Amino acid sequence: MVAASQQACIVGIGQTEFSKASGRSEQQLAAEAVLRACQDAGVDPKSIDGMTTFSLDNSDEVDIMRSLGCEEIKYTTRLPQGGAASVATIVHAKNAVESGICDTFLIFRAMNERSQYRFGQPHFNISPDAHSSTFMEWCFPFGAQTPAAWEALSCGPYLNKYGVTSEDLGRIAVTFRKAAATNPASWFYEKPITLDDHQNSRWIVEPTLRLLDCCQESDGGVAIIITRADKAKDLMQMPVRILGAEYSMLFNHEIISDFYAGDLIRNENSEIVADRLEASTGIAPKDTNVAMIYDNFTPQILRQLEGFKYCGIGEAKDYVKDGHLELDGKTPLSPNGGLMGEGYIHGMNNITEGVRQVRGQAANQIENANTAFIASGVAGAIIGK
Amino acid sequence: MRPDPIQRLDTTFFWDACERGEFLAQKCEPCNKLWHPPRPMCPDCHSLEKSTQNLSGKATILSWVRQVRPASFGFKESPIVILVELEEGLRMVSNLVGDEPPEIGDPVEVDFAKTSGGKAVPVFKKVAS
Numbered sequence: 001m002v003a004a005s006q007q008a009c010i011v012g013i014g015q016t017e018f019s020k021a022s023g024r025s026e027q028q029l030a031a032e033a034v035l036r037a038c039q040d041a042g043v044d045p046k047s048i049d050g051m052t053t054f055s056l057d058n059s060d061e062v063d064i065m066r067s068l069g070c071e072e073i074k075y076t077t078r079l080p081q082g083g084a085a086s087v088a089t090i091v092h093a094k095n096a097v098e099s100g101i102c103d104t105f106l107i108f109r110a111m112n113e114r115s116q117y118r119f120g121q122p123h124f125n126i127s128p129d130a131h132s133s134t135f136m137e138w139c140f141p142f143g144a145q146t147p148a149a150w151e152a153l154s155c156g157p158y159l160n161k162y163g164v165t166s167e168d169l170g171r172i173a174v175t176f177r178k179a180a181a182t183n184p185a186s187w188f189y190e191k192p193i194t195l196d197d198h199q200n201s202r203w204i205v206e207p208t209l210r211l212l213d214c215c216q217e218s219d220g221g222v223a224i225i226i227t228r229a230d231k232a233k234d235l236m237q238m239p240v241r242i243l244g245a246e247y248s249m250l251f252n253h254e255i256i257s258d259f260y261a262g263d264l265i266r267n268e269n270s271e272i273v274a275d276r277l278e279a280s281t282g283i284a285p286k287d288t289n290v291a292m293i294y295d296n297f298t299p300q301i302l303r304q305l306e307g308f309k310y311c312g313i314g315e316a317k318d319y320v321k322d323g324h325l326e327l328d329g330k331t332p333l334s335p336n337g338g339l340m341g342e343g344y345i346h347g348m349n350n351i352t353e354g355v356r357q358v359r360g361q362a363a364n365q366i367e368n369a370n371t372a373f374i375a376s377g378v379a380g381a382i383i384g385k
Numbered sequence: 386m387r388p389d390p391i392q393r394l395d396t397t398f399f400w401d402a403c404e405r406g407e408f409l410a411q412k413c414e415p416c417n418k419l420w421h422p423p424r425p426m427c428p429d430c431h432s433l434e435k436s437t438q439n440l441s442g443k444a445t446i447l448s449w450v451r452q453v454r455p456a457s458f459g460f461k462e463s464p465i466v467i468l469v470e471l472e473e474g475l476r477m478v479s480n481l482v483g484d485e486p487p488e489i490g491d492p493v494e495v496d497f498a499k500t501s502g503g504k505a506v507p508v509f510k511k512v513a514s
Contacts, residue, residue, distance in 0.1 A: 122458040137391040138422055141506050142480050143457030144466040149450055153468050153478065156448030160489045203453040207486065211454075251428070259468050260422070260476050264447060 001280075008094040009232040009239035010383065012041025012225030013352040018187050018343025021115040022219035029221035030059045030110035031067035037223035038068075042236035043104055048225075050075040050102030052092045053109055054346060056082055064108065075101050083296060083339075084255045086347025087379035091245040093226040094381075103227060109348045110221030119217050119344075120146055135257045148297065150257040152208035155299040157264040159208065161314070166210065168317040169298040170198035173212045173340060175325050176295060180337025183363040187216060188341045213298040215339040222348035224355070238385070240358045243371070244281035245381035248272040255377070256296070270307025273380040281382050285373040286310045288384075290357045290366045291331050292350040294376035295338040305331075308375055327364055335364035347376050358383055386501040388459040396423045398437060403505040408495050409437040410475055421475040442495030444469035444509060446487050447476070459501065469493060469509060482510040 014036025016022070016029050038045045045068040051061060055078045065073060075096050079085045089107040096102040113119035122145035139145065144153060158164070177193045180186035193212060201211040232239035248269040252261035262268055278284040285291070285308045293304050302316035310331055311319040319325075325333040336342040336353035343349055354372035356362040362369075371384035390400045402409040410419045413427035414434040426433055448468040457463040465481040481487055482496060493509035500506060 121455055134393070134422075137393065137396060139478050141388050141390045141500060142466050142478050142508075143387075143452055143460050143464045144450070144478055145458055146452060146455065149452040149466065152450040153448050153466060156450065156468070157489065160448075206451040206453055208450060257478075259478060 002098050005228070005230040006098055007229045008097045008226055008242040009229050010224055010242065010355050011227055011232045011235045011237055011239055012037040012043065013355050014038070014040055014223045015345070015349060015352055016221045018185065018218045018220040018345065018349065020217075020219060022112055026110045026112050026116070026221075027059045027063050027067065029112070029219070030064060030108050030223070033110060033221035033223035034064065034068055034106060034108055037106075037225045040237060041225045043225060043227075045069060046071050047104045048106045049073060049104055050096045051106040051108065052077050052079065052089050053107065054078065054082065054085070055080050057109055057111070059108070059110060081249070081255045081378060083294060083347040084377040085247070085379055086294065087245070087351065087374050087376040087381050088247045089224075090242060090351065090374070090381040091247045091379060093224070094242045094245045097226055097228050103231060105226040107224040107226070107348070108221070109346050111346065112219045113344070114217040114219050120148060120214070122146055135254050139257060146205075147256055148205045148209050148214055151297045151299065152205040154256065154258050154264065155303065156208065158303060159299060161265060162317065164299070164302065164317050166199065167195060168320065169213050170195045171320050172298040172301050172325070173198050175320070175333060176338040176340040179327060179335050179364055180341025183335070183337050183342060185363065186337040186342035187218065188337060208299070209297055215296050215344045218343035218345060220343055220345050220349070222345045222352055224348070224351060238359055240355050240383050241385070243283065243382045243384050244277045245379070246273045246276040246280070247379040249378055266313060267303050267307030267377065269378045270304055270375070270380070271309065273375075273378070274308045277380055277382055283371060283382055284309065285375065285380065285382070286331065288371040288373040288382055289332070289369040290335065290354065290372045291333050292354045292372060292374040293333060294347050294350065295334065295340050300377070301333075304375060304377060308373070308380060327366060332366045335362055335366060350374060354383055358385060386459060386461075387498060387506070389500045389502040389504045390506055395425050399423055400504060400506070402437070403497055403507055406497055408440045408442050408507055410440055410473065412436050412438040419473055419475055421477055440495070441472045443472040444493050444495070446481070446489055446491045446493060448489065449481065449487050451486075467493070467509060479506075480508040482508055487511065
């Protein structure tokens with residue numbers, strides 16, 4: 001464990017508006033988000049000396065440096081596994097600054113995944129040897145060609161075993177949209193839904209996912225600045241400490257197309273992450289004050305609630321039904337409205353919301369939010385005052 | 386019509402066999418373990434010596450879906466997609482012949498379907514339980 005003065009802290013967050021047609025390039029969205037994060041922190045963008053993003057991000061590090069004027073980058077890395085690894089960016093940021101390699105570390109993700117390409121639609125021109133897409137070879141000729149189809153296929157055994165109904169999933173969507181309705185930054189601001197709306201929404205993938213079980217496709221950018229506590233204390237915002245951050249990728253497991261290993265019931269990697277976090281921080285995810293859990297599709301919430309040990313295996317649908325995910329419940333879930341309600345910047349806007357909650361600056365502020373759990377399947381982090 | 390499979394150097398044996406009406410898995414020659422999806426190296430013994438083994442074609446349905454919106458690209462109508470566990474313990478994504486949704490646990494057996502470019506892929510049909 002590092003000395004308190006050397007602990008990694010999130011000191012700046014920035015985001016663009018979340019829309020369906022940004023009208024500008026992904027590089028520009030990234031640059032705008034980074035500038036806002038730097039202004040929020042009170043650091044000069046030229047001083048950024050390390051950065052990470054997703055392997056799927058289209059903006060090159062060189063171009064980010066060109067726009068922001070970063071003088072020298074000492075460490076870069078790109079992460080596989082799409083949104084499932086969104087919180088793994090925190091693991092890398094923590095290591096980069098606590099090791100002393102970097103002083104001012106940037107995480108960025110920007111995408112025009114609604115106006116420039118449809119992230120949720122079949123992409124049949126992907127090279128089979130391109131990063132993260134060899135799995136397509138075994139799905140595409142069988143007509144399983146979208147994230148929704150892969151998700152529904154992989155969670156079928158779980159939903160079947162525990163008798164999870166479409167109404168059970170609908171309650172999750174209603175919860176997200178209720179929070180989004182009172183968050184002015186969300187795409188679905190002032191647009192809550194009822195369980196009937198969910199039940200009447202069209203099928204995307206039978207027999208599991210309706211339209212309102214799916215996250216959005218959004219245009220937008222998000223950026224986060226991390227440094228060490230001794231530097232953070234002189235900046236603009238109250239530092240939000242990264243108390244713990246863990247990541248687990250397991251043999252023969254894939255991400256959304258996780259068909260080939262395990263019992264198709266438990267999220268073993270989430271269980272490992274939860275255990276390691278509790279061991280390293282003394283805090284279990286369920287003991288934090290707010291939960292930012294990656295919501296690409298509603299079934300993922302059930303499997304992660306169980307994987308991160310908020311409840312026992314098979315109990316998540318009742319945990320939701322009992323109202324625990326409401327903003328005044330014991331596990332307030334994504335008060336920004338999550339990726340379904342606020343916007344889908346590949347999970348990164350859930351991290352910035354976790355930071356706002358701990359700072360006390362959120363639109364739907366949870367009282368006494370001293371700690372937040374941010375999670376994306378294979379990765380999780382606990383942040384706090 | 387059904388899209389052709391993407392073929393890679395490490396996997397083309399699987400699809401070529403389907404064209405001949407053979408259903409194969411990669412077998413590690415020294416340790417006899419079967420692997421799917423195929424890969425260049427045995428993850429157990431790290432041998433590069435690979436052969437193939439004929440599979441029985443008997444399988445059980447673990448999960449099924451139908452991609453409604455957008456409809457499956459290349460198909461006249463979106464097929465029923467199934468995840469199966471083969472008798473040999475391997476799992477794969479495939480299709481159920483016909484348009485009647487199955488029950489999880491239904492037994493199926495392999496068949497082959499042609500693709501738009503004259504290739505073939507393994508699909509499954511129901512058998513009496």
